[in-house]
Amino acid sequence: MVKKSILILGSFSSGALELQYAKNLKAQGWLVKCMDIQEPVNLIKNKNLLTKSIHFVYPSAYYEDLNKVILKEAALFKPVVILIFKGMELFPETVEELKNHCKFLCNYNPDHPFEFYSKGAGNSNVEKSIKFFDTYFSYSNSICEKLKNSYGIDSFCIPFGYDAQLLPIKKHESFITDQFLFIGAWDKEREHNIKKLADIDLQVYGPEIWAKKLRFKKQIKYHSKPLYEQKYADACLNAGGILNFLRPQNILEQSHNMRTFEVPGYSGLLISERTEEQLSFFEEDKEAVYFSEIEELKQKLKYYASNRSSAAKIKDSALKRSLKSNYSYKHRAELLTTFISNQID
Template sequence: MKIDKILIIGSFGQGALENFYSESFKLLRIQVFKYDIQTPFRRYLGTSILNKVAYRLGFSNKFLDNINEELIEFAAKLKPNFILVFKGMEIYPETIDALKTNTKLIANYNPDHPFEFYSRGSGNQNILNSLPKYHIHFSYSKNITDKLKTQLNTDAYTIPFGYDSSKKAKRAESYLNDVIFIGAYDNSRAKILSNFNEIGVKIYGDTKWHSRSILNPRVKEMYQNKPLYGQSYIDVTYNSLASINLLRKQNILEKTHNMRTFEVPGYGGILLTNRTDEHLNFFEENKEAFYFESVEELKDQIIYLKKLSISAVEKIKADAYKRSVNSNYSYHDRAKSLISIVDQYLS
């Protein structure tokens, strides 16, 4: 049996991984049905501080109970032959059992670590207790995939992150000499980036870069007072001199990568990021991407790139983009890889 109907369960906000796979599956002429389980629950939590406190303390939650019941009913009517759950913090283990009665195969793709949680939003007991319930698992990281296989004795496959090959950048001369950072605020990132005010690094992200940098005037100066999404994100990535990508703790410990790893080269930019085993495997150092292991090395890399001629910069960008295309790093290619694995289970 080949896949003809997929149910994707997750979150479908701007830039969500679920969207990239949904659109890619459609291009493969597969019927795609989406169930947004995260947005209504987040909206519910946001209506009252008491809702948040009760949820974090582990009290039973009637609203979440109803969401799970509605999901089961939705799947029972749809009867997809494949269900793909992204992360699954809101899904009860019993719900996974119920979903299995209405599909041939159910898989989980976790864009974080599935059983080692490094922050409050990276996982919970639902994820832990549901791990053995899925038929198969997908992870972005080879190291995590290996741990799933050995520690859970389950079928697991590595599907790295990618980039949206359907999007093309537009040229904008005003960013040509900019070294940029695009991303959410956290203390460790702010501490690192505060070292680069004098050499002109620009920060794009949420307003926390302003509100939480009252005692850090260097970072406030660097902040450009806006986030970048969609086409603006792609255009600035492409036109800037280089994009700094700061991996979070879990990515460094697992020697892996993040979504930005492929987006920057895939959209025609120069990637400047932490040196990890996976990064070195994906892009050749000092030809297709630039790596660092310390603030001092990052500073040296920025100074080096700023001294390059326009033609040298354009060649690096072209080499990185060529590697992205030739190595099948797009989400369309990732989706094809995932489907080929799933087909083996359904045939």
């Protein structure tokens, strides 16, 4: 029997956070309808250089039709709950109008909602819409406190997690087994840090720009193949360790990112920049490896490269901690729905 209905607005590409919540809410018995609010815009803006230039100067021109479609769909569906992920494509007036088509309007923002540290992290639509939500969910406790203090809005922290249904498979591929991997997008700071590791056996997975940036670093092997879902989980298990360079906001907030839970949850060795939140989730040198400076990272990589049994013990302890502490998205979705149910029942 269908308990409640929910309309989820966000991105549904491979690896998207929205997919985890949609899947787990369906498993709980919710009637779930998903609308992609990024793909329709990307299809138009990426046609050619002219459309990209117009979007850069006046992005709202690509949002107008989308906002009309969303309002029409919400009016027809009449969900109990509307959950928006970030919402850069939604006008504030659209968000305000959506309140008339549901009982509870909420947002889960995987970035900072009003301090934008990089392109694509947010825009004025996101910041100006904050006040219209009944509750604003964030992965970070510090962001929740800022939302309450600066905007007077109800906020609730739900950390990132991992997909417990993805079971990693032991493989024997030479480019993964026992190698240290970095999996992620390029930016200048990450490039700077990775180039300092040129004397370490390191494999990099990510967009093609990495091939250009690392072309003179022969010790660092670049792979163009994307690692999502099963392949990503397999890599975590089989690799000697997964490097995690946090974004500037994560360092400032002393928070975490999606990889914080994915790597240990998929039986991997998390090697991450040290923050207060991560230390609370996984104990240092027992359930995860942390560093603050590149020289410290180098020392730890060299140590675990020659002490595989120590790394294996940490992997095992990290997975046990993930299971014991309910870090999966199944449990994250339960936190979300318990909170919402308490508000609307």
